[in-house]
Ligand SMILES: [Ca+2]
């Protein structure tokens with residue numbers, strides 16, 4: 610015995626459900642086509658996930674960060690706002706103490 614499942618629902622309800630399904634399928638089709646245009650925020654670009662002491666913003670603390678802190682501490686150049694934001698001890702100034710703290714962290 611063959612029964613028509615949609616015959617149990619009012620015609621208006623079937624029309625609304627069909628339209629809803631078409632909208633969902635259309636949204637996925639458009640979404641898939643434009644997915645390459647969406648740019649996500651990497652954890653390193655988010656200010657709150659910044660690694661303290663990562664002066665050169667490469668995602669890790671290494672000797673390059675120590676050298677850059679020492680260059681700034683000795684007055685060879687001015688720190689950028691990004692570098693000040695990565696201050697290891699958070700006092701807002703890059704000094705020799707910050708370089709020593711990074712060296713302790715690197716165990717050098
Ligand atoms: Ca670094």
Ligand SMILES: [Ca+2]
Nearest residue numbers: 696700702707
């Ligand atoms: Ca500091």
